[in-house]
Amino acid sequence: MADAAFTQGAETADRGRLWVVLYLATTGLVLLLMMLAGLWMRLAQSGWLDTDPALFYQLMTVHGTGMVGIAALGGAAVLWHFLSAHIRLHAWVMGANFWLFLIGVVAILAADFPGRFGGAWTFLYPLPASSQGVWPVWAAALHLGGLLVIGVGFLIWCLELARGIIATYGGLGRGLGWHVLFGGSTKDVPPPTVVAATMVAIVTILALIAGATVLVMSLINLAFPSVELNPLLAKNLIYFFGHTFINATIYMGVIAVYELLPRITGRPWKTTKVFLAGWTLSTTMVLIIFPHHLLMDFAMPVWAMAIGQVFSYVNSFPVLVVTGLGALAILHRSGIRWDLVSTLLLISVFGWMAGVIPAVVDATVAVNSVMHNTLWVPGHFHFYLLLGLLPMIFAFMIHLVRVEDVTPRGGDLAAILYLLFGLTFVTMFLVGGWASVPRRWAEHLPEWQIWDQIAVITAAGVITLTTVFVAMFLARTPAMLAKG
Ligand code: HEM
Numbered sequence: 001m002a003d004a005a006f007t008q009g010a011e012t013a014d015r016g017r018l019w020v021v022l023y024l025a026t027t028g029l030v031l032l033l034m035m036l037a038g039l040w041m042r043l044a045q046s047g048w049l050d051t052d053p054a055l056f057y058q059l060m061t062v063h064g065t066g067m068v069g070i071a072a073l074g075g076a077a078v079l080w081h082f083l084s085a086h087i088r089l090h091a092w093v094m095g096a097n098f099w100l101f102l103i104g105v106v107a108i109l110a111a112d113f114p115g116r117f118g119g120a121w122t123f124l125y126p127l128p129a130s131s132q133g134v135w136p137v138w139a140a141a142l143h144l145g146g147l148l149v150i151g152v153g154f155l156i157w158c159l160e161l162a163r164g165i166i167a168t169y170g171g172l173g174r175g176l177g178w179h180v181l182f183g184g185s186t187k188d189v190p191p192p193t194v195v196a197a198t199m200v201a202i203v204t205i206l207a208l209i210a211g212a213t214v215l216v217m218s219l220i221n222l223a224f225p226s227v228e229l230n231p232l233l234a235k236n237l238i239y240f241f242g243h244t245f246i247n248a249t250i251y252m253g254v255i256a257v258y259e260l261l262p263r264i265t266g267r268p269w270k271t272t273k274v275f276l277a278g279w280t281l282s283t284t285m286v287l288i289i290f291p292h293h294l295l296m297d298f299a300m301p302v303w304a305m306a307i308g309q310v311f312s313y314v315n316s317f318p319v320l321v322v323t324g325l326g327a328l329a330i331l332h333r334s335g336i337r338w339d340l341v342s343t344l345l346l347i348s349v350f351g352w353m354a355g356v357i358p359a360v361v362d363a364t365v366a367v368n369s370v371m372h373n374t375l376w377v378p379g380h381f382h383f384y385l386l387l388g389l390l391p392m393i394f395a396f397m398i399h400l401v402r403v404e405d406v407t408p409r410g411g412d413l414a415a416i417l418y419l420l421f422g423l424t425f426v427t428m429f430l431v432g433g434w435a436s437v438p439r440r441w442a443e444h445l446p447e448w449q450i451w452d453q454i455a456v457i458t459a460a461g462v463i464t465l466t467t468v469f470v471a472m473f474l475a476r477t478p479a480m481l482a483k484g
């Protein structure tokens with residue numbers, strides 16, 4: 001009996017690993033395609049490639065939606081892989097989420113290209129329904145329906161995380177280590193991976209419920225235009241969903257840092273009370289700071305804005321500090337060898353910490369009244385997604401397929417080049433924002449185009465290095481799977 005259960009567990013783990021590989025392969029390929037769409041937009045803005053503005057907005061919608069989805073898929077691979085070592089999870093959930101994801105992607109591509117939907121990944125009400133004839137109603141409905149299908153997939157996936165954590169640790173509070181933090185217990189201390197996964201499960205479930213609610217409401221409005229929504233409520237739901245969902249992808253990805261740095265240096269990442277307090281604080285705050293996206297909406301109550309501004313300052317710091325200091329403590333005098341994986345991990349911690357600074361700047365009302373809807377905004381989120389989240393995912397990809405020590409010499413050079421190209425690329429967005437260049441404009445004035453052109457060149461560098469990382473992963477995957 002025990003033997004049979006054991007084999008079954010191993011089989012599930014094996015199947016889980018296959019899904020992790022499939023998630024990563026999909027992430028790599030879609031990521032490259034979406035980057036090319038981004039390059040196209042930058043080419044259009046720089047005046048180097050004549051592009052129909054309607055097509056620009058279709059590309060922007062596919063790029064934004066696709067990148068957010070793929071950030072979640074890649075983050076989910078990292079989280080699942082490491083959490084499975086601590087908790088028994090059902091592998092079929094990975095499969096269900098994967099197929100729903102693909103169905104949603106096909107629907108969105110059909111809606112955005114033949115259907116010409118260009119209402120951005122934020123699908124802000126009432127834009128999907130009022131295209132002024134640019135796209136038909138069916139395209140808007142198909143796009144929103146595709147999002148809903150993807151959301152349902154991730155909801156099932158997060159519920160499985162929550163189930164597993166509750167079954168193994170006895171509750172989500174215990175997954176966050178509250179019995180240690182408040183009760184002083186020293187038993188069943190959750191490892192960092194479990195703490196992060198618990199936060200991800202909690203905040204993503206709430207985000208997806210809000211997202212699904214507003215999607216269903218918008219779909220009803222598309223079908224029956226006389227049923228109108230409260231635009232302010234719709235906007236709050238959308239930004240609660242969008243802000244929380246994209247933030248959670250980094251909280252998934254950072255698990256690669258918690259798990260891999262200790263393996264590389266031979267020093268454990270301990271769950272301290274400070275670590276637990278940091279994660280509990282960020283769990284609550286990430287949920288209440290989304291009003292920083294509505295600072296210019298005069299109809300919002302002042303107290304909500306105050307929360308948005310004040311807690312945006314405080315929110316990021318607990319987890320950032322415990323991660324940054326934790327990483328430094330592990331690295332200090334560890335004699336670490338700087339290969340591709342370790343360099344990518346270090347870059348990711350830097351990219352995340354540094355990228356939060358322009359974000360927090362923009363969450364200040366006085367600054368936001370100038371920077372709102374300028375390129376400062378894509379500047380800050382490309383910073384921590386391109387240089388924070390992606391290096392975490394690349395590091396995990398390379399780690400998985402590493403057969404002993406196969407990192408080629410100069411591997412860290414590729415990582416450093418990625419950092420340099422990426423930094424220059426995001427700086428061009430930030431410079432544009434500084435000069436008040438509006439975001440989401442298909443055409444730019446000649447005075448702005450020098451920054452767009454530098455961005456084109458550096459984006460090409462980022463794409464080349466991403467191709468190298470993804471190709472490395474794909475090329476070595478068959479050997480890794482055969483080795484078992
Ligand atoms: C080579 C890499 C990339 C390039 C060239 C690129 C380019 C662009 C451009 C030109 C825009 C529109 C900016 C504007 O408002 O004028 C944009 C928007 C956006 N990008 Fe990227 N990007 C890249 C990577 C990424 C990554 C890695 C992510 C996330 C993981 C991402 C997520 C987004 C999102 C969410 C938007 C907002 C779309 C909207 O405003 O609705 N991008 N990107």
Ligand SMILES: [Cu+2]
Pocket residue numbers: 243289290292293
């Ligand atoms: Cu936000």
